[in-house]
Amino acid sequence: MSAIPDAARIVRTVRGMAASDGAGVKLTRVIGTPQLPDLDPFLMLDEFGTDRAEDYLAGFPDHPHRGFETVTYMLDGRMRHKDNHGNEGLLVPGSVQWMTAGRGLVHSEMPEQEAGRMRGFQLWINLPAKDKMTAPKYQEFAPDGLPVVTPAPGVSVKLIAGAVDGVSGPIVQPATEPVYLDITLQAGAAWSYRLPDGHNAFAYVYEGGLQLGEGEDARPLAQQELAVLGGGARLQVLAGDAETRLILVAGRPLREPVARHGPFVMNTREELMQAFVDFQQGRF
Known part of the structure; x- marks a missing residue:
């Protein structure tokens, strides 16, 4: 079976590694590890999911950020x-x-529950140099503010x-033109999606399993596996014998130098050092 010219291919697959953040919240870090330090413009992807309250009750107390965007998507909790x-x-x-x-x-x-399941994702997206010192802002969307298509x-x-299919999500970011889709496939269901030209992209399965890609480039992708995508623009997903859920994320790479340490992401070491000074002197 030969490769299909227009079909996206899997460049590599990675599994996340156990980590903790905040005041000891346990999570799985999928981007931002030695195996996958980043995927321009994406700096980090964490999946958190546990039924054990002691794994999340400490939460994420006050901490600073500068120079990038965070996207938190709650599934439970x-x-x-x-x-x-x-x-x-x-x-x-x-x-x-966002x-x-x-x-x-x-x-x-901080969690607003003392028992039960807490599950979701946090994604870090870089900002271009021209936007790193822009005014901070929040965009928040309730479940009914996120369109669903079939x-x-x-x-x-x-x-x-x-x-x-002509329906757009509520988030617009001209710098990286992101795509962020949460896809549910019933057992055996298939779908093809055209990724934007020139974007870096990944797929991450968080329930079930599927076949990703077409022809000789098709590969299985198991639960808690991330696939870095490349090649053509059309991605096909085919669910296995159980319902499958995955996120599909893409963004235009910035191709700028990255200087990062902890909660700050800048372009130069000097800007990074200035971020620490500004934080310590209360300029945030």
């Missing part, structure tokens, strides 16, 4: 955020928060960013 600019909101199951840290803020993300039999797609 409730998380309250507050920042030092007076913003406050509550993330509930199915909701999304935070632009810009020139700097200090915020907290582009093929047995296929449901929730749109956070990007478009499917």
Whole structure:
């Protein structure tokens, strides 16, 4: 079976590694590891998911950010955020928060539950040099603010960013033109999606398993596996013998130097050092 010229291919697959963040919240880091340090413009992807309250109760107390954006997508559980600019909101199951840290803020993300399941994703997206010192802002979307389409039999797609069948997600970011789709496939269901030209992209399965790609480039992708995608623009997904859920994410690479340490992501070491000084002197 020969390769199909227009079909996207799997460049590599990786599994996440156990990590903790905040005040000891346990999670799986999938991007931002030695195996996959980044995927321009994506700097980090964490999956958090546990039924054990002790794994998340400590939350993420006050901490600073500068120079990038964070996207928090809640699948289960409730998380309250507050920042030092007076913003406050509550993330509930199915909701999304898109935070632009810009020139700097200090915020907290704390669970609003003492028992039950907490599950979701946090993705870090880089900002271009010209936007790193922009004013911080939040965009928050309740579950009913995220459109859902059924582009093929047995296929449901929730749109956070990007478009499917003429329907667009609510997030627009001209710098990276992101796509962020949450896809549910019934057993045996298939769907093809055309990725934007020139974007870096990945697929991450968080329930079930599927076959990704077409022809000789087709590969199985198991639960908690991430596939870095390349080649052609058309991606085909085919679910296995159980319902499968995955996120499909793409963004235009910035191709700029990255200087990062902890919660700050800048372009030069000097800018990074200045971020620490500004934070310590209360300029956030």
